[in-house]
Amino acid sequence: MPAPSRILVPVDLSDGSQALIDYAIQLARPFNAALEIIHAWEPPQYVAPDLLVAAPGWNSQSLEQVAVDAATKALNELAAxxxxxxxxxxHRVVVGEATSTILRVAEEGKHDLIIMGTHGRRGLPRLLLGSVAQKIVARAHCPVLTLHLYEAAK
Structure with a gap:
């Protein structure tokens, strides 16, 4: 198996995201592999993403635009x-359901490794929320390295 040259690092902007990025950089350094850090913002299923959000003295924006702007700001802070x-x-924010968006970006970008975090949920929370990491591992076209974010954040 060849050394990685393009690594995709999906982050959820949680506390462990910085540790995940730092780990990916350390792993990429010996190979001089390029890193692409993404955050997939998933529009809520119960509210239309084009719903306008407004406050006094503030220009109306769609819910999607407000959320993407906030995610972009948080991702820029991580990158800074x-x-x-x-x-x-x-780094960039992409809009779409997390699993399919990450898989699409990985294939389109010809990434040869995905490094992502997992929260280690068990039982009912995992059943209800699903595991994005598990779905990525099962369906990715390339190897996937998962890190337990709570362990990585320590």
Whole structure:
């Protein structure tokens, strides 16, 4: 198996995301692999994403635009913490259901490794929420490295 040259790092913007990014950079460095960090924002199923959000003195924006702007700001803050990245690095927010969006980005970007976090939910929460990481591992066209985010954040 060849060394990775393009690594996709999906993040959920939780507390463990910075540790996940730091780990991916350390793994990419010896191979000079390019990193792409993405956050997949999933529109809510119970509210139309084009619903307008407004407050006094504020221009009306769609719910999707407000959410994507907030996610972009949070992702930019994560990326700003990386001082002089030792590998090529880019980041962006994509809109869509997490699993299918991550798989699509990985295939379109010809990524040869996905590094992502898992929360380690068990029982009813896992049954109700599903596991994005589990679905990615099962369906990805390339190897997937999962890290338990609570362990990585320590």
């Amino acid at each position: 913490k990386i001082q002089s990245p030792p590998v090529p690095l880019k």
